[in-house]
Amino acid sequence: MLYKEIHIGKFIKERVIEKEIAIERICNFLNKDEDFVEAIYTSKSVDTDLLLRWCKLLEYDFFRLYSSHLILYAPPSAVNKNANKSEKIPYFRKNIYTQEIKEFIIKRILSGEMTQSEVIREYSIPKSTLHRWLQKSDDTNE
Template sequence: MNFKNIHIGNLIEKKVAEKEIEISRICKFLCCEEDQISQMYKTPSLDTELLLRWSKLLEYDFFRLYTQHMILYAPPASDENKSALNKLSSLPVFRKNIYTKEIVDFILELITTGEKTIPEIILQYRIPRTTIYKWISKHHKKN
């Protein structure tokens, strides 16, 4: 999975095909016509309310794809921004350094295919060296 360039319409279309959901059910659930569904499959982004409805219908968290993108590609906060983040906010605060199974698999795939070296991954994604080596040791134990 390429978390850098997310084309949500294509991903939704793939999930619909996997779950074999009839177009009539989709149209009824989303309150729209068949041609609108086809148009959604072609669009790279969707309104969040609509994406939430798709997530419920397909029982898949499409928002997590964007979360993974943020973990891998968002620039680190500057020192000024870090102190601002420590102030109380009315919005929930999420830790950025939580790595999901998909992220771990993605990073390990980059290493095993030789697409990136461990130092390149450390620099590009800011994942600590010890974390990567723990993933590698656990992965080898499973295989």
């Protein structure tokens, strides 16, 4: 799965289909009409409060799609990381790499699309972390 372009409405619709949730239940839960729900399915973006309600209804963390995008396509700068810490909002010390991200990166290396050095440089993944992923990947493939 590629995280570069996120069309959240398509993901929401797909999850509704997977969970086989009736439109009436969705409308009642969101306190909206069917036209509104159909409009969400075609929306590239959704208000965060509304997205949180969808997450609860569909039992799926749609925000992880955006976190994955940030990890892959907007890695934090290695320069002076502590200078931007805020006392008013939470600061997250580590990147959380989901299994999907790990598989995505390993697949790019194994296919020859990227070298290990390119992955480390492009995504700011520590060398030891990448080697651990590759080692675990080799262990599971044997």
